[in-house]
Amino acid sequence: MNERNQMPTGGGDAILMEGVGKRYGDKRALDGLDLAVRRGTVHGLLGPNGAGKTTTVRVLATLLRHDEGLVRVAGHDVRKEAAEVRRRIGLLGQHAALDEELSGRQNLEMFGRLFHLGARGAGLRADALLERFGLTDTGRKPVRQYSGGMRRRLDLAASLITEPEVLFLDEPTTGLDPRGRGEVWAAVRSLVDGGTTVLLTTQYLEEADRLADRISVVDGGRVVAEGTPGELKSRAGRDRVDVVVRDADRLDEAVRVLPFGAGETDVDRDRRLISAPVRDRMASLAEVVRALEAAGIEAEDVALRRPTLDEAFLRLTDGKREVAA
C-alpha cells in the first residue's frame, strides 16, 4: 500500500507547518508542531485523545488562527491568503447537515447548487461521486435509511463536490463498526487515485497503517515520530518475551531475577504477566528459562512474540507508560 511515495508531477508540499503553536487560554494545544505532506499522498496524523489533531486540522482549514509558526496549504499562507486556501480544500464533516428526508443524490445535488455548479453540472457531479463511492443504488434512498458507513461515504462525497486539492478527514471512522470502517477505508484509498492530497487524523494505528503513505505521531501538541508505517513499527517495537508466573506472590521476585532492563519491563499483576523487549530471540528465551529455574519460580507460560501495533503506538506517544496500565 505504500508504493505511492514517489513524487507525482507538479510535486512539492501540499501542507507545510513549521513550529506551529496554538494556545486556548493557558492550555497549549499545539506546541511547535512540524508537518510536511507531499502532494498526492495520504498522510496520517496519529495520536491519542487531546494530542492536538483537531486543532491542527482547524488551523489548516483556516477555521482557527494559530499563535506562532508558519502554515501553508496548497502553496498559500493560511493567514495572508485564507480565501485562496479555502478554495482549494475540503473538510469531512464540513457539510455535516445532510438532509435526512432527501436521497443521497438529492443531498449531493443540493451541495452542488450551493457551489454554483448549475442544475446539470450538479446532477452530473452527484452521479459521478455516487458511483465513485459505490452508492449509485443507495443514492436513490433517503439518507435516514443509511448505515453509518454509507452515511460517512456520502459525507466524503459531499466534501469532494468542489474537487479540492487537499482534503482533511478528522477521525473519519470514529464511531463506525468494522464493516463501516472498511467501507470508508476503501473510499479514502480511491481518493488518492484521483490525485487528492489527504490529511487523515486517527487514534487507530491500524487505520494509519492501512491508509497512510507516511504517519506523523502527535502527542502533547507536537510530532514525536514521523515515517512510513513500516519504519515506525520497526522503530517502536522489538520482539518481546512474555512470562506468566504460576504463583502471584512470586511476581516481584521473578521481575528481579529475569534478565530484563528495568525501564523496559511491563508488569500486569492481574494476569501475573511480565513482558519485556528482547534483542536476540532464542538466546533471550533460554536465559529467561534458566533464570526462572535457578530461582525455583514456576512459569505457567513463556512466549516470544512480535509487538502489537498498540504497543508500538504507546511506546511512541509515551515511553514510560505501562502497557498493563
Ligand SMILES: Nc1ncnc2c1ncn2[C@@H]1O[C@H](COP(=O)(O)OP(=O)(O)O)[C@@H](O)[C@H]1O
Ligand atoms: N476550545 C477549546 N478550549 C480549550 N481547550 C481546548 C479547546 N479545544 C481543544 N482544547 C484542548 O487542546 C488540546 C488539543 O485538543 P484537540 O486538538 O481537540 O485534540 P485531539 O483532536 O487530538 O483529540 C486538548 O488538551 C484539548 O482539551
Ligand SMILES: [Mg+2]
Ligand atoms: Mg479531535
